[in-house]
Amino acid sequence: MELGPPGGSGPAEPGPRLRGLRGADAAASASSLSRFGAEAGCRAPAVAAVLPAGGSGERMGVPTPKQFCPILERPLISYTLQALERVSWIKDIIVAVTRENMETMKGIIQRYQHKRISLVEAGVTRHRSIFNGLKALAEDQPNCRLSKPEVVIIHDAVRPFVEEDVLLKVVTAAQEHGCSDYDLEFGTECLHLALKYSHIKAKLVEGSPDLWKVTYKRDLYAAESIIKERISQKVCVVMDTKEDEEHVGHCLEEMLKTELNHVKVTSGQDLQQIILEQCYNFVCVNVMTSDFEETQRLLNMLEESNLSILYPVVVISVHFLDYESVPLGQKMEKVMQIREFAKEAKKRNILLSGLLIYFPQEEQKLRESLRQGTTIISALIKERNSGLIGQLLVA
Numbered sequence: 001m002e003l004g005p006p007g008g009s010g011p012a013e014p015g016p017r018l019r020g021l022r023g024a025d026a027a028a029s030a031s032s033l034s035r036f037g038a039e040a041g042c043r044a045p046a047v048a049a050v051l052p053a054g055g056s057g058e059r060m061g062v063p064t065p066k067q068f069c070p071i072l073e074r075p076l077i078s079y080t081l082q083a084l085e086r087v088s089w090i091k092d093i094i095v096a097v098t099r100e101n102m103e104t105m106k107g108i109i110q111r112y113q114h115k116r117i118s119l120v121e122a123g124v125t126r127h128r129s130i131f132n133g134l135k136a137l138a139e140d141q142p143n144c145r146l147s148k149p150e151v152v153i154i155h156d157a158v159r160p161f162v163e164e165d166v167l168l169k170v171v172t173a174a175q176e177h178g179c180s181d182y183d184l185e186f187g188t189e190c191l192h193l194a195l196k197y198s199h200i201k202a203k204l205v206e207g208s209p210d211l212w213k214v215t216y217k218r219d220l221y222a223a224e225s226i227i228k229e230r231i232s233q234k235v236c237v238v239m240d241t242k243e244d245e246e247h248v249g250h251c252l253e254e255m256l257k258t259e260l261n262h263v264k265v266t267s268g269q270d271l272q273q274i275i276l277e278q279c280y281n282f283v284c285v286n287v288m289t290s291d292f293e294e295t296q297r298l299l300n301m302l303e304e305s306n307l308s309i310l311y312p313v314v315v316i317s318v319h320f321l322d323y324e325s326v327p328l329g330q331k332m333e334k335v336m337q338i339r340e341f342a343k344e345a346k347k348r349n350i351l352l353s354g355l356l357i358y359f360p361q362e363e364q365k366l367r368e369s370l371r372q373g374t375t376i377i378s379a380l381i382k383e384r385n386s387g388l389i390g391q392l393l394v395a
């Protein structure tokens with residue numbers, strides 16, 4: 001049964017420290033299934049998901065099976081797990097992986113703190129892998145923590161962009177079906193099996209184009225672009241500016257709003273809240289405080305929050321250069337400390353780079369350098385190029 005979401009919005013929720021949000025999401029999500037139950041005049045069914053992840057990805061043409069290929073340094077399957085995990089009414093998620101990849105999979109679950117996951121051994125065909133997952137759910141074993149579901153969602157581990165509403169539609173349409181040995185060996189389409197063996201009619205639920213399957217190498221690039229776009233939708237400008245200099249920070253914020261069309265640019269008055277709301281891009285303007293005081297404060301808060309567990313967070317430390325009062329060499333020497341900060345930040349999946357903006361007295365010239373700075377900031381956020389970590393760019 002293949003699923004398709006009606007257009008993805010923001011990224012799925014990140015790290016475990018963001019409990020407030022997770023709780024709110026969970027409540028909304030649970031109520032959506034109960035609402036469905038109430039509308040259908042019955043109680044909501046118990047739902048589990050089986051993810052076949054035992055393929056070798058021959059068509060991808062790389063040695064690593066595609067479900068383990070990295071996208072922004074995180075394995076593809078982790079994105080799919082994240083998308084399913086945030087649907088609170090899916091009680092268990094069973095992943096079928098080959099014996100040789102079992103340890104890799106356990107490592108992924110641990111590193112990205114996935115929850116409600118059980119592993120089973122994959123079979124030689126996709127249907128066999130799915131069947132093994134279903135068996136694990138059906139078995140009555142003494143210490144088995146899995147509860148028997150009434151509906152099982154089958155979802156390829158290599159379709160990362162699945163959304164709750166289409167899952168809900170599929171659950172409403174789901175019916176029981178069984179498979180023969182022949183189909184387990186030679187079939188590919190689940191729908192075909194459901195139609196052939198189900199005594200009640202199967203229903204095809206239309207999905208969105210976002211639900212395509214990662215099959216070829218180019219699909220990895222496409223998935224990466226989609227993820228980058230999703231996490232670039234919010235930018236927070238953190239300013240330490242006061243009085244006179246406040247003007248500069250606000251100019252920069254205004255220009256960013258124009259440059260990053262459709263992107264929500266907010267100022268970092270309540271940083272904790274902005275981090276909780278999963279903003280993955282920060283422009284930290286250091287005007288009053290010399291060097292990196294403001295940037296460091298932000299880095300500490302990010303570390304506390306665990307925001308960067310699932311997605312890389314971009315931080316751009318902005319500094320102003322007024323070389324009528326401070327000689328260029330002296331300023332550069334101080335700002336070059338960015339390299340050390342960036343090295344540390346990288347360990348926590350924070351991509352830190354520096355931007356030195358020329359600060360002339362003349363308003364027109366100042367606006368020009370701010371505009372250039374804005375273009376650089378926009379590129380750093382959209383590209384998330386780890387090659388630019390620790391670099392000091394000059395506008």
Ligand SMILES: Nc1ccn([C@@H]2O[C@H](COP(=O)(O)OP(=O)(O)OP(=O)(O)O)[C@@H](O)[C@H]2O)c(=O)n1
Nearest residue numbers: 052053054055056057058059124125126129157
């Ligand atoms: N024996 C198998 C074969 C496939 N799959 C899974 O089924 C999904 C969809 O299959 P497909 O795209 O065909 O994956 P691969 O078989 O890995 O790819 P290829 O056909 O290119 O080798 C993937 O998540 C894949 O890991 C599985 O669980 N067990």
Ligand SMILES: O=P(O)(O)OC[C@@H](O)[C@@H](O)[C@@H](O)CO
Nearest residue numbers: 001002156188189190191215
């Ligand atoms: O081998 P293909 O890439 O054409 O298709 C694989 C699909 O059959 C499989 O992923 C399920 O979506 C079908 O139910």
